[in-house]
Amino acid sequence: xKEIITLIIEDLxxxxxxxxxxxxxxxxxxxKYKKTANIALITGIVTIYLVNTPxxxxxISIPLIANPAIENPTNLNGAEAIVVLGGGLRxxxxxxxxxxxxxxxxxxxVRYGAYLxxxxxxxxxxxxxxxxxxxxxxxxxxxxxxxxxxxxxKWLEEKSMNTKENAKFSWEILSKEKIFKIVLVTNDYHMQRxxxxxxxxxxxxxxxxxxxxNDFNIRLLSFLPNGKSLNSFKTYVHEWLGxxxxxxxxxx
Numbered sequence: 001x002k003e004i005i006t007l008i009i010e011d012l013x014x015x016x017x018x019x020x021x022x023x024x025x026x027x028x029x030x031x032k033y034k035k036t037a038n039i040a041l042i043t044g045i046v047t048i049y050l051v052n053t054p055x056x057x058x059x060i061s062i063p064l065i066a067n068p069a070i071e072n073p074t075n076l077n078g079a080e081a082i083v084v085l086g087g088g089l090r091x092x093x094x095x096x097x098x099x100x101x102x103x104x105x106x107x108x109x110v111r112y113g114a115y116l117x118x119x120x121x122x123x124x125x126x127x128x129x130x131x132x133x134x135x136x137x138x139x140x141x142x143x144x145x146x147x148x149x150x151x152x153x154k155w156l157e158e159k160s161m162n163t164k165e166n167a168k169f170s171w172e173i174l175s176k177e178k179i180f181k182i183v184l185v186t187n188d189y190h191m192q193r194x195x196x197x198x199x200x201x202x203x204x205x206x207x208x209x210x211x212x213x214n215d216f217n218i219r220l221l222s223f224l225p226n227g228k229s230l231n232s233f234k235t236y237v238h239e240w241l242g243x244x245x246x247x248x249x250x251x252x
Contacts, residue, residue: 014237015051016230019044052225055218057232062216064239065188067195067207073119079206080179081154082120084113085166085186085194086128086137100135102144105187108210110141113185114149116208122183123154125174127166130158163190163242167197180204188212189235193242200250 011017022044030037050056070076087105092098102110106128117124126145128137136158145151155173160166174182181204186194188209195205 010234010238010241014234015047019048019051022047049225051233052227052230053223054226054229054232055222057229057236058216058218058222060233060236060240061189061213064192064236065209065213067188067191067209067212069212070116070183070206070208073116076116076120076122076183077206079120079122079181079183081174081177082113082116082122082124082183082185082208083170083174083198084109084124084126084141085163085184085190086126086141086160087187089128089131089133089135089137089140091133091135099143100133100140102137102140105210106137106141107144108187109185110144111149112208112210114145114151116183116185117151120183124151125155125157125170125182126153127157127160127170129160129165131161163194163197164246166194167201167203170198171201171203175202182206183208185210189239193239193246196243196246200246 012021022040026037026040026044029040086102087107087109088103089106090101090103093101110126113124113126116122124145126138126141128141130136136156138153138156138158142153142156145153157166157169157173160169174180180202182198183206184191184194184198184203185208188211191207191209195207198205
């Protein structure tokens with residue numbers, strides 16, 4: 001419930017919903033508070049434009065994406081296990097005869113986890129709890145890992161509901177096995193927050209980002225709005241807010 005409330009608040013305050021609220025406010029107070037209405041109007045229009053451009057999403061993503069790709073998957077610098085984070089579940093997927101399966105981000109992570117496992121021989125832990133289905137993300141990832149990549153996970157962590165809990169419950173499993181240095185698999189934009197959470201519980205981390213971005217060039221087309229950029233903006237802002245909450249929680 002806490003996760004749902006947080007997402008609702010994000011959607012209400014951030015563009016485009018927050019921008020639309022500003023535009024509605026500008027219209028409502030335009031006669032009585034003309035100057036304030038004009039400020040709200042301009043702010044609303046400018047923010048709607050910016051969040052739909054590749055320019056803004058690129059700028060805010062640069063500090064997030066700081067980890068390079070793994071250079072040698074056969075030699076992972078003394079790592080003792082591979083930890084793959086869940087990234088979404090599709091409930092009752094009709095093309096798979098109605099079973100629960102993993103979504104896009106999770107599939108990318110599982111595929112890369114399988115690749116690292118086959119090259120390094122390290123055991124794999126999958127982490128992700130139950131969300132919209134009775135099947136945990138870890139269980140759905142395990143099924144895909146086995147059936148589509150012929151790789152078996154050694155551990156399933158099925159209680160976590162967010163990145164903080166991914167770290168906490170993974171530590172509970174792996175610390176009992178005397179495993180402290182791990183290869184952490186998640187998307188490049190999610191890696192910085194994930195490393196913070198996993199290091200905070202005691203792990204040593206070797207980042208293994210999925211689909212690492214290395215093209216941050218600003219072009220003329222970067223200033224033309226498109227639908228993909230809005231989704232990227234919301235994804236990156238969600239990560240920045242997660243990092244902010246991490247530091248707030250750490251200092252309380």
